[in-house]
């Protein structure tokens with residue numbers, strides 16, 4: 083905490099958590115999931131959170147993305163304090179600024195890949211043409227240009243997760259949250275997903291926060307946070323080779 | 333806008349089928365029930381709706397056409413004095429005991445004595461002119477096709493009513509009565525058949541106006557004159573409604589209809605809402621994802637309601653098509669079914685109301701679409 087304030091970066095962090103605590107009470111039992119955790123994330127970086135099962139990674143993600151309230155402490159996202167927003171305002175905040183990728187792909191069986199991506203855009207007040215153009219380009223960006231008309235039942239697992247990423251990406255969010263995005267996929271597909279996430283952070287300046295067990299992903303992250311028992315044990319930056327945006331297939 | 337509600341409905345039609353069937357059958361049941369009630373109880377006002385009279389004159393307090401008492405024949409001249417009245421004719425109702433040539437025992441019949449002249453008002457819409465003309469012969473009667481077996485006669489045969497011999501000269505259709513059998517004859521024949529010496533005048537006088545729209549005003553104007561003994565007046569519409577309502581409530585059928593309508597609505601709503609709730613639960617993770625991405629709960633609710641609307645509309649369409657077929661079938665079998673525009677509207681409102689209630693119930697299960705549950 084002390085060192086963090088001393089080394090104050092020039093730009094304001096995209097996400098800032100100050101001394102947040104969260105406990106769940108079920109019956110007599112009280113589980114302290116997060117315990118006075120502080121964290122600051124910069125824009126344009128892919129941060130990976132790893133740690134043993136049940137240590138509170140998903141809970142942290144839910145709190146930082148405004149899906150769950152803290153018991154104490156504060157979360158600033160893009161300059162707004164999330165704790166001060168009511169449900170409507172939080173929905174609006176998420177609509178404008180955040181994207182999500184979950185472990186399950188959560189795609190509507192009835193919609194084509196293109197429609198899955200277009201649907202949330204319809205609610206952002208974009209024109210029909212703008213929404214379609216964005217859906218098109220983000221599907222191209224995840225390499226699914228030729229799969230746009232297919233329904234989830236006709237897509238592979240990796241392709242489904244890429245549709246889910248495109249759905250989040252098309253919103254042009256400043257914050258992108260991913261919880262175990264690769265755990266339902268094989269190594270090669272997991273690799274591709276993490277590559278895409280990394281590229282999104284680089285090319286769009288998006289703050290990407292990804293939770294994963296998968297040690298193979300560590301090398302692809304800009305920064306790795308190791309969690310245990312509701313605290314951050316270690317915080318280190320990798321020297322992953324910077325992917326040049328010119329290399330990207332379109 | 334991506335039509336999520338409709339696309340899901342089409343893609344997962346099997347899932348929504350029970351709801352559509354429930355809505356459709358509920359609609360069909362309501363429709364047929366209403367049609368039957370209107371058909372059966374409508375026949376109690378057939379004497380009025382099948383005639384072209386605008387104003388009816390009868391004994392005060394008369395509750396239905398079949399329960400009239402005689403009035404003074406001189407009232408006719410009083411009615412004719414009104415400048416709005418074009419034509420007046422008497423109508424005689426006699427309760428009779430029918431003995432046919434076949435072994436049928438006594439059958440209770442409602443004898444309608446009407447003017448057999450071609451421009452007469454009574455049953456002008458229900459009786460073809462050729463049949464009416466045949467009534468002019470003494471002791472000639474016309475009976476309905478649907479009761480030939482019940483009466484044990486056929487055309488050309490003779491029978492007795494209240495001990496008087498009558499001859500069947502024609503067979504009509506669509507003249508069913510409730511609680512008895514209609515027999516049509518001329519006014520003169522009806523007077524012969526009436527056994528009660530106290531009956532001197534007609535049971536009713538029916539009048540045609542120059543302007544039918546004035547029926548209420550003229551009926552009100554003709555009322556309240558006591559110079560010719562007790563009588564009162566109704567517009568044809570009022571009297572018809574009075575007759576139908578009397579039967580509906582006197583027989584308890586009205587309460588039965590409402591009860592059944594309630595049950596059908598309830599069962600339909602339970603099935604429909606359960607199906608819609610299951611559909612919402614099946615997509616709850618997808619809805620939660622949309623909510624995580626910032627799509628508001630209100631928008632998600634609209635999707636569920638829209639699905640309910642389409643389920644209602646499609647169910648209604650099915651019910652409508654099947655209903656038409658069944659109505660035609662019923663008509664061809666002489667089952668009294670009648671559908672009016674208000675009755676159809678009532679059915680549509682009931683069915684869409686059912687769908688709306690189910691949609692609202694299903695909407696409640698959206699609260700499970702909490703995006704925080706996706707992060708575990």
Ligand SMILES: Nc1ncnc2c1ncn2[C@@H]1O[C@H](COP(=O)(O)OP(=O)(O)OP(=O)(O)O)[C@@H](O)[C@H]1O
Pocket residue numbers: 106107108113115133134135136137138139140141142707708
């Ligand atoms: N809604 C809840 N009610 C009660 N307890 C909860 C709830 N959500 C999470 N927990 C508890 O909080 C702890 C942390 O959960 P969390 O989902 O954050 O773990 P995690 O680090 O994501 O684990 P994993 O790697 O297995 O996904 C767990 O012990 C869990 O039982």
Ligand SMILES: [Mg+2]
Pocket residue numbers: 139140141261707708
């Ligand atoms: Mg987790």
